[in-house]
Amino acid sequence: MSASGAQEGPQPPNPRRFARYPADIRIDAQVFRPTGTVSLWGRSSEIGEDGIGGTLTAEVEPGEVVSMEITLPTTKRSMKFRALVRYRIGLRHGFEFLALSREQRNALRRLCEDLSTEE
Secondary structure, eight states: OOTTSOOOSOOOOOOOSSOOEEOOOEEEEEEEETTEEEEEEEEEEEEETTEEEEEESSOOOTTOEEEEEEEOTTTOSEEEEEEEEEEEETTEEEEEEESOOHHHHHHHHHHHHHHHHHO
8 A cells, every 4th residue: 555545456346236237228307407398319338226327418527417207128118217326437337226215126137137138
């Protein structure tokens, strides 16, 4: 360890609560800002029971909350989610779902179970 107390060398990966699975799903998102609502769209690259990662048409900053609408392949109908932006690298974002309903949680669990058998 250096004098500053920081560890040197590679750090262990940050473990996730739930696995992520590759998924190409359209994302329609709205960000509510003091200057007005911004509507964006994009495509997911991965999904898990507690979040989704994907590329949007504009940047959303970590800490912002978005309202997103996605159609899960297992439900064939649109579902609305609230999500917290956890990270941004260019136009690629990671979102953590907030306050999931039982229906949303079950739909995400079924999708992830289906995706896990495809690997």
